[in-house]
Amino acid sequence: MATLAPAQPLAQTRPQLSSRIKSERRLGWLLSAPAVIALLAVTAYPIINAAYLSLFNYRLTSPGERSFIWFKNYQVILTDRLWWGDFGTTVLITVVTVTAELVLGFALAMMMKKAIVGRNFLRTAILVPYAVITVVSAYAWKYAFASDSGFINPLFGTAQDWFGARGSALFVICLSEIWKTTPFMALVLLAGLAQVPDELDQAAMVDGATLWQRLRRVTLPNMEGAIVVALLFRAIDGFRIFDNVFIMTAGAQGTETVSILAYRQTISRAQIGLGSALSVLLFASVALICFGFIKLFRIDPARVRGG
Amino acid sequence: MTTISVRHLCKRYGKGFLAVDDVNLEINDGEFVVLVGPSGSGKSTVLRMIVGLEDITSGDLCIGGERVNEKPPRDRDLSMVFQNYALYPHLTVYENIAFPLRLHKVANDDIDKQVRSTASMLQLTELLDRKPANLSGGQQQRVAMGRALIRKAKAFLFDEPLSNLDAKLRVQMRTEISRLQKKLGMTTIYVTHDQTEAMTLGDRVVLLRLGKLQQVGTPRELYEKPVNMFVAGFLGSPQINFLPADVNADHLRLPFCDVPLDPAHPPAKLSGKDLVIVGLRPEHLLDATKLDDQHRSHGVTFKAKVDVTEWLGDEQVVYLPYEAPERFHKQLAELQKELDSESDRTQLIVELDSTTPIQESEEIELWFDPGNLLFFDPETTENVTLGRELEEPAQAKTA
Amino acid sequence: MTSKRTRVEFVLASLVVIFFSLAPVVWIVSLSFKAGDDIDNKRFWPTHWSWDNYRTVFHTDLFTSALRNSIGIALIATVVAVVLATFAAYAIARLDFPAGKFVLTLVLVVSMFPAISIATPLFNLWRSIGLYDTWLGLIIPYLSLTLPICIWTLAAFFRQIPRQLEQAAAVDGATPWQAFRLVIAPLATPGMFTTAIIAFFIAWNDFVFGITLTSTNRARPVPAALAFFSGASQFQQPTAAISAAAVVVTIPVVVLVLIFQRRIVSGLTAGAVKG
Numbered sequence: 001m002a003t004l005a006p007a008q009p010l011a012q013t014r015p016q017l018s019s020r021i022k023s024e025r026r027l028g029w030l031l032s033a034p035a036v037i038a039l040l041a042v043t044a045y046p047i048i049n050a051a052y053l054s055l056f057n058y059r060l061t062s063p064g065e066r067s068f069i070w071f072k073n074y075q076v077i078l079t080d081r082l083w084w085g086d087f088g089t090t091v092l093i094t095v096v097t098v099t100a101e102l103v104l105g106f107a108l109a110m111m112m113k114k115a116i117v118g119r120n121f122l123r124t125a126i127l128v129p130y131a132v133i134t135v136v137s138a139y140a141w142k143y144a145f146a147s148d149s150g151f152i153n154p155l156f157g158t159a160q161d162w163f164g165a166r167g168s169a170l171f172v173i174c175l176s177e178i179w180k181t182t183p184f185m186a187l188v189l190l191a192g193l194a195q196v197p198d199e200l201d202q203a204a205m206v207d208g209a210t211l212w213q214r215l216r217r218v219t220l221p222n223m224e225g226a227i228v229v230a231l232l233f234r235a236i237d238g239f240r241i242f243d244n245v246f247i248m249t250a251g252a253q254g255t256e257t258v259s260i261l262a263y264r265q266t267i268s269r270a271q272i273g274l275g276s277a278l279s280v281l282l283f284a285s286v287a288l289i290c291f292g293f294i295k296l297f298r299i300d301p302a303r304v305r306g307g
Numbered sequence: 308m309t310t311i312s313v314r315h316l317c318k319r320y321g322k323g324f325l326a327v328d329d330v331n332l333e334i335n336d337g338e339f340v341v342l343v344g345p346s347g348s349g350k351s352t353v354l355r356m357i358v359g360l361e362d363i364t365s366g367d368l369c370i371g372g373e374r375v376n377e378k379p380p381r382d383r384d385l386s387m388v389f390q391n392y393a394l395y396p397h398l399t400v401y402e403n404i405a406f407p408l409r410l411h412k413v414a415n416d417d418i419d420k421q422v423r424s425t426a427s428m429l430q431l432t433e434l435l436d437r438k439p440a441n442l443s444g445g446q447q448q449r450v451a452m453g454r455a456l457i458r459k460a461k462a463f464l465f466d467e468p469l470s471n472l473d474a475k476l477r478v479q480m481r482t483e484i485s486r487l488q489k490k491l492g493m494t495t496i497y498v499t500h501d502q503t504e505a506m507t508l509g510d511r512v513v514l515l516r517l518g519k520l521q522q523v524g525t526p527r528e529l530y531e532k533p534v535n536m537f538v539a540g541f542l543g544s545p546q547i548n549f550l551p552a553d554v555n556a557d558h559l560r561l562p563f564c565d566v567p568l569d570p571a572h573p574p575a576k577l578s579g580k581d582l583v584i585v586g587l588r589p590e591h592l593l594d595a596t597k598l599d600d601q602h603r604s605h606g607v608t609f610k611a612k613v614d615v616t617e618w619l620g621d622e623q624v625v626y627l628p629y630e631a632p633e634r635f636h637k638q639l640a641e642l643q644k645e646l647d648s649e650s651d652r653t654q655l656i657v658e659l660d661s662t663t664p665i666q667e668s669e670e671i672e673l674w675f676d677p678g679n680l681l682f683f684d685p686e687t688t689e690n691v692t693l694g695r696e697l698e699e700p701a702q703a704k705t706a
Numbered sequence: 707m708t709s710k711r712t713r714v715e716f717v718l719a720s721l722v723v724i725f726f727s728l729a730p731v732v733w734i735v736s737l738s739f740k741a742g743d744d745i746d747n748k749r750f751w752p753t754h755w756s757w758d759n760y761r762t763v764f765h766t767d768l769f770t771s772a773l774r775n776s777i778g779i780a781l782i783a784t785v786v787a788v789v790l791a792t793f794a795a796y797a798i799a800r801l802d803f804p805a806g807k808f809v810l811t812l813v814l815v816v817s818m819f820p821a822i823s824i825a826t827p828l829f830n831l832w833r834s835i836g837l838y839d840t841w842l843g844l845i846i847p848y849l850s851l852t853l854p855i856c857i858w859t860l861a862a863f864f865r866q867i868p869r870q871l872e873q874a875a876a877v878d879g880a881t882p883w884q885a886f887r888l889v890i891a892p893l894a895t896p897g898m899f900t901t902a903i904i905a906f907f908i909a910w911n912d913f914v915f916g917i918t919l920t921s922t923n924r925a926r927p928v929p930a931a932l933a934f935f936s937g938a939s940q941f942q943q944p945t946a947a948i949s950a951a952a953v954v955v956t957i958p959v960v961v962l963v964l965i966f967q968r969r970i971v972s973g974l975t976a977g978a979v980k981g
Contacts, residue, residue, distance in 0.1 A: 021362065021802055027882060028803030032794035035853055036809060038786075042850040043816045046827040050819075111716075111723065123967045124960070125724040128731060131959040134911050135929040136952035140734045143945055151733075151750045179730060187900065191862075229862070233855065240820050243913050263822050279823030286818040360873050381879040393874035397892045406888075407878040454878065 047283070054277035059270055066273075073277035083261070083278075087285070090257040093170065094238040097177045101234060102227070104178070105185025109193050112186065130183035138247035141176040166254035173255060176244050181237075185230050192226020193219070228297045232290065239286050258282050309336050309371045309461040309494055311357065316366035318352050318518075326352045328518040330366075334462075339488055339495045341509035343502060345541070345647040349518035350498045351466055357496065358385050358464055370461060386455035387464040391471065392447045394439040394454075400426075401435040404453040411458075425453045428487075445476050452487075462494040469504065481507060500647070502542050506530070514538055516645065536584065536688040539681060540646050545589045545624055545656045549642070549683075551635040552585045561585065562629040563655065564609035566677050575682035576691040583691075584635075586681035589624070589658035595672035597663070606676040614654065616665050625665055627655040638685070731956070737949035759950035769951050771923035772931030776955070779841050779927060780909040783848040787905045788898055790849070791856035796886060798857070799864035800872065810858065817854035824850065825918035832919055839920050844927065847915045852905040859904065863897025864890070903966060910959065928955050 054073055058066045077083045108126050129137070144150045145162040153159060162168045196219055204214045220227070242259040245251060251260040262282055266275025311334040318327035327349040334340050342350040355361040357368060359380035368376055375383055394403050401422055402409075408418045426432045429449045439447055448468060455463060465484075469477045485508055488495050499505060505512045506526040514521040514529060514537075522534045526542075533539035539547050553560040554577050558567050568574070577583060595608045611627040631639075631653040639653065657673060665671055682692045733750065741756035763769050798806035828847060829838070837843035867890060875885040916930030926934075932948050 024802045024882070025805075028797040028801045028806065031797035031801075032803075032806070032809050035790040035794040035857060036812070038790060038846070038849045039813060039816055039853050042828070042847050043819055043824060045831060046824040047816075047819055049827045050823050108723065111719065114716075120964070120968065122720050122724065124964045125727045127963045127967055128960055129727055130907060131963050132731065132734075132956055133929050133932075133952065135913050135932055136734065136948070136956070137730065139932075139945065139948055139952070140730050140737070143737065144730070144733055154749065179726070184904070187904075191900075195866075225862075229858070233858075236818055242820075242822070259820055259822060262820060266822065266826055275826075276823070279820055282823070283819050287815060290814065290818060358877055360876070380873075380876040381881065385877065387874070387877045389870050389874060391868070391870055393868070393870035395871060395874075395889055406875075410879045410884060410888075454874075458878070 050276040050279045050283075052276075053272055054280050056273045056276075058273035058276075069273070073273050074281070077274070077277055077281060083258075083281075085254065086256045086258050086261050089170070089255060090239060090241070090259075093174060093177070093241060093257065094235060096174050097181070097241075098231065098234050098238050100174070100178045101182045101185045102189075102231065104182045105189050105230070106193075108182065108186035109189040112190050113193055126186060127183045129179050130181070132180065134180060134243040135247060137176060137180050138244045141172060141179075142248045145172050163249055164253065169249050169253050169255045173244055173248055176248070177238075177241065180244075181234065185234060188230040188233075189223070189226055192223040192230075195226070196222040224297075228293070232293050235289055235293070236286050239289060240282065258285070310334060310369075311462055311494065311496070312367075312369040312372075313353070313357070314367045314369075316353065316356060316368065317364045318349070318356060318361065319364040326518050327356070330515070330518075330520050332513060332520075332523065334494060334496060336494055337492045339485075339497065339508060339510045340513060341505045341511070342496065342498045342513050342515060343500065343505040343509075343541075344515035344521075345500060345645060347517065348515040350500075350515050352518075353515070354387075354464055354466055354496060354498045358387050359383050384458075384461045385464055386458055386460040386462070387466065388448070388451045388455050388468045390467040392439075392451040392468075394447055394450055396439050398438070399435065400431060400437055400439070400442070400450050400453075403439070403450055404431075404457055406454060407458045421457055422453075425457045428456075429453050444472050445480060448472065448480060452484075456487075456491075462496060463488075465495065465497040465499075467499055468497075469499070469501070484508065503544065506542065512542075514541060532690070533586075533681070534690050536586070536642060536683050536690075537645065539586050539683070539690070540642060543588060545658060546646070546648070547681075548587045548589065548655050549639060550585045550587065550655070551631055551685075552583050554581050554583055559583070559585070562631065562653075563611050563627075563673075564607055566607055566680070573693065574677070574680065575693050576684075577682070580684070582685055584638075584683040584685050584688075586683060587675060587679065589656045591679040592655075592657040592659075592673050592675045594659050594663050595674040598674055603674060606674050608672060608674045610670050610672050611655065612670050613665060613667050616667055618661060621661060623659055623661050623663075623665065625657045625659060625671070627657065629653055629655060642688075734949050734956075735953055737946055738953045740946050740949075759946045760954070762947050763950045763954060767923060768926075768931055768934065769928075769954075772926050772928045773955060775841070775923075775925055776910060776927040776929075777958075779844050779848070779925070780906050782841070783845045783852065783909040784902055784906040786845065787849055787852040787856050787909075788902050791853055791860050791901065791905075792891075792894070792898060794853075794857050795860035795864055796890065799861040800867075800869075800890070801882075810861065813854045813857050816850070821851070821912075821914040822918075825914050828915075829918050839922055839925050841925055843919050844912075844915055844925060847919070848909045848912065851912065851915075852908050855908070856901045856905050859901050860894070860897055863894055863901075867893050899966060903963075906962075907959075 055068060055070060056066055057069045057072070112123050112126060142163075145152050147153060147159075147161040147164070150162075152162070160168055162172050200218050200222065201214055204218045209217065240259050241257050242263070245255055245257050245260055246263075249255045251257070251264070256264075258278070259282065262275055262278035265271045265278055269275075311332075313330060313332040313334075316327055316330040316332075317325065319325050330349075330353055332340070342353060344350045352361060356363050359375075359378060363376050367374055370383060370385075395406065398406065404422050404425060405418050408421065413421075422435075423432070426435055429452060431446070431449055431453060434442065434446060434450075439450065442450065448471075451468070468484075469480055472480060481504060484497075497504075497508060505514075509526055511523060512526050512529050513523045516537055522529055522538050524532075529538055530542050533542070536549065540549070550561050552566075556568075557570060558565045568577075575583070595603065611629075613625055614628050615626045617624045636653060659665070680692070681690060683689065684691050736751055738759050739755045739757075740752040741754075741758040794809065797803050798809060824847065832838040832843050837846070871889050871893075872885045875889050876882075880888065911929065912927065913929040913933070916927045917933060920926040920930060928951070932951060
């Protein structure tokens with residue numbers, strides 16, 4: 001039996017979504033709903049609440065005098081030198097810590113992957129700082145660097161009042177932050193590093209590349225995904241730094257960050273209106289960073305889907 | 308009795324791209340049908356539509372007389388061996404094979420019996436406790452087959468199962484698959500891009516090109532009576548030679564020689580044409596010096612200069628280049644691209660026996676019987692040879 | 707690549723890394739053994755080692771209940787977060803679910819809102835519906851902290867699993883749920899472990915929600931309790947007591963890390979699943 005391709009017209013059926021696709025989509029919603037609901041339950045109300053309250057001149061101690069003032073709060077904040085100073089401080093801390101964490105984290109990831117001697121111990125040691133509670137670590141660093149009772153000054157023969165000046169205080173804060181969070185970066189980068197096929201590296205070795213060249217041209221380009229995720233999450237978190245600064249300096253000496261400012265306004269000074277506006281601005285800043293990243297590195301959330 | 312019937316099957320992707328265009332096929336119980344074609348021909352898509360992993364845009368798919376377009380894969384009672392085997396890495400070989408049975412809640416004793424008998428049939432008994440990562444490619448493939456076989460499904464689908472194996476193993480597994488199919492009598496649909504597999508395995512071969520059916524028939528039919536240049540070029544290794552031929556009243560002018568024509572009995576539908584494309588398979592050219600005069604007189608002889616030879620032990624392949632008009636060059640290049648090949652040289656490829664010592668850059672004398680020529684219309688690429696047409700089903704008693 | 711020189715270089719580098727990773731921890735331990743005013747001794751080690759602080763810590767109801775709270779809350783929050791995130795990540799990464807992109811972005815955006823700004827309104831809300839100062843009152847906000855990173859991480863893990871495995875399962879006769887349970891989930895376990903550890907640490911570490919949403923030993927977790935320690939005495943720095951508490955609190959966590967680090971790291975380095 002042999003037939004030639006018959007020239008018959010296409011059947012006139014309209015392509016509809018098959019029941020299979022429809023049931024898959026339903027399943028998709030069903031499965032993600034619990035997580036989404038849990039998230040929104042906690043965050044929707046506060047976010048909307050904050051946005052709403054930010055439009056008011058509202059002092060908790062005198063609730064009767066609450067008045068609607070449109071965007072005046074934002075105007076006040078954005079023209080205040082304190083805000084920009086704190087914003088600058090926050091940016092500085094974020095950039096310094098994230099950069100350092102990226103570099104160190106990568107080095108640690110390489111070590112964890114190629115651990116030759118004492119694997120278990122090394123890996124545990126690297127992950128331990130992440131296990132220490134931030135507040136605890138903040139206290140530890142604070143007391144180590146305390147000018148009158150800490151051991152750093154005698155050890156290095158310095159007489160620096162670490163927490164007395166902006167520069168040195170920021171230095172200690174960054175140090176503490178870096179120590180604490182590098183393991184997280186190391187973990188994420190390790191996952192990315194592991195996905196780079198060994199053959200690529202070996203081919204480069206045969207081609208005569210040095211370790212540095214291999215890193216730059218083979219390993220790093222193939223890890224782009226992991227690096228971007230690590231950077232993104234750390235930048236978002238780093239910008240909202242609170243615990244370390246709160247414990248070490250409470251924001252004094254020009255180390256105040258935007259989160260601390262928001263806290264002060266809302267809790268200490270009960271300026272709900274201003275505090276809410278600050279929260280919204282902080283949120284906006286972080287959102288900006290995030291979308292800047294997405295645009296810059298062309299991350300596609302859809303790429304996270306299976307291929 | 309499970310027949311699989313495919314009618315007017317189409318697959319359209321988002322932006323209107325038609326991957327499968329009006330494919331019709333009837334697969335009979337116990338038949339081994341091979342879907343073959345170059346990459347992008349839609350053969351895998353057709354297979355996946357049959358098994359249910361792709362939605363059918365339009366057309367009907369019937370298994371055992373029942374329309375199954377909307378049914379999910381698990382309800383179609385079909386088995387499939389994937390190109391990369393898709394073995395469950397966290398399960399042992401035993402559990403991989405047992406998986407389908409466990410899903411259908413078969414009793415443990417029963418499972419054990421069936422798994423062991425399937426394993427022994429595929430020589431996997433010693434490997435039952437291993438995990439896929441510790442198996443060779445060929446072993447993994449057999450496990451995949453075991454998993455597919457154990458359900459005794461209505462039909463057995465293969466998606467390019469041998470492409471990941473090395474050449475020798477491929478040949479071995481090919482015969483194993485063939486043997487198994489004959490022994491068990493399972494209806495089989497086999498997708499491949501390799502024409503050798505198509506020729507050796509299929510009861511019938513279905514050749515696809517860019518989503519459209521080109522020809523369906525036994526391997527022999529497709530080989531000897533191709534409906535167009537694509538089919539002729541796809542099957543056969545080394546590939547068939549396509550030569551441009553000027554049509555004159557009493558002879559054809561080929562690049563190497565002239566072929567006499569009898570105006571009263573033309574070999575093909577040549578009227579109104581001044582150019583035709585001639586197809587000549589490499590094995591139909593013989594070393595003229597080995598033939599006696601009587602034999603010679605029944606064909607055409609010519610001399611040509613050798614460019615490259617490949618000596619393969621049991622045969623040798625000789626390449627003889629020639630000049631061709633630009634238009635022909637282009638057409639040939641396009642065809643080659645479609646056939647997934649890169650060569651765009653105009654050369655004659657000849658397959659001779661290995662005993663004749665042939666030197667490169669020397670001239671040799673070749674002979675062929677014009678009766679073996681296939682004629683193709685240069686515009687439509689259709690086969691216009693007379694006397695070598697495909698016969699209608701009613702009279703088919705195949706050559 | 708294990709030449710002698712590489713080994714030596716590696717060992718040296720390891721020692722440096724270990725030193726910097728653990729030195730601050732050792733410092734905390736050392737602090738915890740300094741009694742009374744010894745913390746002002748300007749030296750690394752105590753002048754004389756004393757168990758005083760540990761005694762104080764264990765006799766304080768504040769601390770022992772805080773420990774109990776932290777462990778319980780963090781564990782429950784982790785389990786819930788991983789389960790919810792697994793479902794969502796599976797839907798996003800493996801199903802034909804175009805809204806998945808939206809969910810991922812939504813989850814990311816929501817995670818950017820500062821915790822303090824969430825805590826204050828919740829303070830009011832929880833008080834009115836009776837969740838203030840309860841375990842549940844903390845577990846729910848902890849979900850908002852952990853879900854985003856869990857979903858993104860797990861989605862990335864699920865993406866690595868070859869699609870053909872689910873297809874093979876479907877052809878073998880599995881429903882989507884069976885395919886998930888029997889094939890995908892087992893293969894995603896390393897990812898789930900990593901995610902669980904990260905989630906646990908996030909919950910464990912939390913400070914802001916802890917101080918805002920609790921007021922008694924009923925639900926106060928450790929970081930918040932430590933801050934309250936500070937209020938104990940105006941004259942004597944509770945530093946050393948805090949350190950002792952910190953050590954007690956960190957030990958179980960370090961043990962956890964020691965046990966699970968092999969799983970996590972090998973899970974991460976196993977790379978693509980062979981199939």
